[in-house]
Amino acid sequence: MNQRDQHDQHNCNNTIEQEATIRQQLEQARDREHFLHQQRQIFLHEQAQLNRKKRNHRIFTRGGMLEAFLQRPLLLTDDQVYRLLQTAFNTREVKDMESQLLSEAEHDHCRDKAENIADDGTIDGSD
Numbered sequence: 001m002n003q004r005d006q007h008d009q010h011n012c013n014n015t016i017e018q019e020a021t022i023r024q025q026l027e028q029a030r031d032r033e034h035f036l037h038q039q040r041q042i043f044l045h046e047q048a049q050l051n052r053k054k055r056n057h058r059i060f061t062r063g064g065m066l067e068a069f070l071q072r073p074l075l076l077t078d079d080q081v082y083r084l085l086q087t088a089f090n091t092r093e094v095k096d097m098e099s100q101l102l103s104e105a106e107h108d109h110c111r112d113k114a115e116n117i118a119d120d121g122t123i124d125g126s127d
Helices: 003-069 078-089 090-121
Strands: none
Touching: 078 090
């Protein structure tokens, strides 16, 4: 085998090795992408569960508060309680108080967010 053939053979071997290395890296990248996709799905599922638990806790707590004001809550149907709430929330006093409380809550929320930004320089994305 002459020197030119040896050189061509060496280049061919290098090219084959480089191609194999690139294929291996590509496969590793695909495996990593699949792993990260699965991790993301797991985190999204966990976040949804936490949100659901938080919502359920709020509903149960507020339902308990409502029942504390009813004289005999077990005797009333859901429809009757709904009608009672409709009547209560249609009064001017309740509407005014709700507006005032919402305004205070929004003000507090904005203040807390500004304080979080000032404390660590980042915006807290949780709402």
